[in-house]
Amino acid sequence: MTHRTVIIGSGFGGLFASKALKGVETDITLIAKTTTHLFQPLLYQVATGVLSEGEIAPTTREILRRQKNVGVLLGLVENVDLEQRKVYWRFHDSRHETEYDSLIVAAGAGQSFFGNDHFATYAPGMKTIDDALELRARILKAFEMAEFLEGEDRRRALTFVVVGAGPTGVEMAGQIRELAAATLAKEFRNYDPRDARVILVDAVDQVLPAFGESLGKETERKLEKLGVEVRLGAFVTDVTDAGVTLKFKDGREEHIESFCKVWAAGVQGNELGRTLAEQSGAELDRAGRVVVNEDLTIPGHPEVFVIGDLMSFPGVPGVAQGAIQSAKHVAKTIAADVEGKPRPGPFKYRDRGSMATIAKFSAVVKVGKFEITGFIAWVMWLFLHLLYIAGFKQRVTTLLSWALTFISNGRSQRVVTNQQLIGRLAIARLGKGSSAKLMRGEPPQED
Numbered sequence: 001m002t003h004r005t006v007i008i009g010s011g012f013g014g015l016f017a018s019k020a021l022k023g024v025e026t027d028i029t030l031i032a033k034t035t036t037h038l039f040q041p042l043l044y045q046v047a048t049g050v051l052s053e054g055e056i057a058p059t060t061r062e063i064l065r066r067q068k069n070v071g072v073l074l075g076l077v078e079n080v081d082l083e084q085r086k087v088y089w090r091f092h093d094s095r096h097e098t099e100y101d102s103l104i105v106a107a108g109a110g111q112s113f114f115g116n117d118h119f120a121t122y123a124p125g126m127k128t129i130d131d132a133l134e135l136r137a138r139i140l141k142a143f144e145m146a147e148f149l150e151g152e153d154r155r156r157a158l159t160f161v162v163v164g165a166g167p168t169g170v171e172m173a174g175q176i177r178e179l180a181a182a183t184l185a186k187e188f189r190n191y192d193p194r195d196a197r198v199i200l201v202d203a204v205d206q207v208l209p210a211f212g213e214s215l216g217k218e219t220e221r222k223l224e225k226l227g228v229e230v231r232l233g234a235f236v237t238d239v240t241d242a243g244v245t246l247k248f249k250d251g252r253e254e255h256i257e258s259f260c261k262v263w264a265a266g267v268q269g270n271e272l273g274r275t276l277a278e279q280s281g282a283e284l285d286r287a288g289r290v291v292v293n294e295d296l297t298i299p300g301h302p303e304v305f306v307i308g309d310l311m312s313f314p315g316v317p318g319v320a321q322g323a324i325q326s327a328k329h330v331a332k333t334i335a336a337d338v339e340g341k342p343r344p345g346p347f348k349y350r351d352r353g354s355m356a357t358i359a360k361f362s363a364v365v366k367v368g369k370f371e372i373t374g375f376i377a378w379v380m381w382l383f384l385h386l387l388y389i390a391g392f393k394q395r396v397t398t399l400l401s402w403a404l405t406f407i408s409n410g411r412s413q414r415v416v417t418n419q420q421l422i423g424r425l426a427i428a429r430l431g432k433g434s435s436a437k438l439m440r441g442e443p444p445q446e447d
C-alpha cells in the first residue's frame, strides 16, 4: 500500500510541506478549515482597503492542482488519535476520519488576549480574512460616523487604538494614519480626516522589540512623524465599547475614548497542540505551542511532526520562514522514510531577517547585523512580499493595487458591509450547528 501523509493546515507550513513532497511516493491529504492559503503578512492591507482578500488568499486547491499526489479537503480537524493513527475532522456536521502513516500538524496559532478573551468583543484580532474584513468595516465606518457626529462623540469615532507594537501593530497604525491623512483627506465635508488620532500601545518599552533598540527608536520616530501617538510601558487593563484603559509602569492610568480598537498582540498555539501534548507527553510552552524534538517530531511518535507557528523550537520565531524551513525539513524526513534511507539530521533554522513597513516608501529591515531603513528597505519589503505571494494572478493584481495606492493614495478595496461588522459575534450567538443547517437550507437555531 502506498505510504499516506496527512497534513493539517494550508498556511506556509502546510503548503510548503505539500509542495516539498512532490515526486515522493506518498499519497498526501491536506485538510484545512479554510479553502485558501492565507498570506498573513498582508492582512493589514486588506483591513485598510489596499488589497482584496482574494489577492492575499489564493485557493489551495488551485495552487496544488498540478501536483497529482495531493488531495485537498475542506474540514475542521477536531482530534487526532496518535495510537490509531487517525485524524478526526468534520465539514460542518458531516464527520470523517482519515488514517495516516505520517502526520504533519501545521495548524498555526491564534490570537492571545492574555486571559481577557472578552476584550475580543470590542478589539478584534488580526489572524484571519474574517478579522481583516471586520476591521476594515470598523475602521471605515468610524470615519463615516464622524461625518454626522459632533464634539466628544466625533472625537471618539476618530480615535483608533492599536494594541501591540510588533510588526502587525506598527503596520496597522501606519496604514490607518495614511488612510486618514492621504486617502480620505478631501472626502468628508463636516470634518477633516487628518484630525484622526491613531494611538499605538504596548506594555514593552520599545516598538518592534525583535528588531533591536536602534531600529525600534527609528521606527518610533517615523511613526510619530506620521502622526501616530506611541504609548510604551502601558498595560491594557480594560477594553470596553467606550475605549481602552491603560496602566503605566509608574502606576499612572489613562483612559482613551475610542470606538475602533485593534488587537495585534500575543499568540496562542492552536488547540490541536493540547491534544497532541496530552497523548504524547510533549510539553506546551507558555504560548501553548508544542515543544518538539530536534527532528520536529513529538515524544514517542517519530511519524508525527509539528511545524510552523504551532511548534516551539529554540531560536525559531513565529514567522513565515520558520514555517517554510520546518516544512521542508519534515518533507525530507518523510521522503527518507518512504525511500528507506536514513533521516536527515536535526532541524537547523537559518535566520533570513525581519522586515516591517512603517508607511509608504518607508520600512525597516534587519538581516543579522545589517540594519536598513527608509526607501531601500521598503523596496526590499515590496520585492520579497511579492515573491512569496502564491499565484501568478495574485502577484499581478497585488502589484497593480500597490501601484494605484503608492502613486495616487487611492485604495480600491473600500467595500464594507454589515455582515463584515457583525458576522463574528452573530455566529457566536447562533451557536454550533447553525452553519450546517444553513448549508442544508434549514433555518439556523440558537443553542
Ligand SMILES: Cc1cc2nc3c(=O)[nH]c(=O)nc-3n(C[C@H](O)[C@H](O)[C@H](O)COP(=O)(O)OP(=O)(O)OC[C@H]3O[C@@H](n4cnc5c(N)ncnc54)[C@H](O)[C@@H]3O)c2cc1C
Pocket: 008, 009, 010, 011, 012, 013, 014, 031, 032, 033, 034, 036, 038, 039, 040, 041, 042, 043, 044, 075, 076, 077, 078, 106, 107, 108, 109, 126, 127, 167, 168, 270, 272, 307, 308, 309, 310, 318, 319, 320, 321, 322, 323, 355
Ligand atoms: C497579521 C500577521 C502579520 C504577519 N506578518 C509577518 C511578516 O511580515 N513576516 C513573517 O515572516 N511572518 C509574519 N507573520 C507570521 C506568519 O504569517 C506565520 O509565522 C505563518 O503564517 C505560520 O505558518 P503556519 O503554517 O505555521 O500557520 P498558519 O499560516 O497560521 O496556517 C495554519 C493553517 O491551519 C489551518 N487550521 C488551523 N486549525 C485547524 C483545524 N483545527 N483544522 C483544520 N485546519 C486548521 C488554518 O486554516 C491554516 O490554513 C504574520 C502573522 C500575522 C497574523
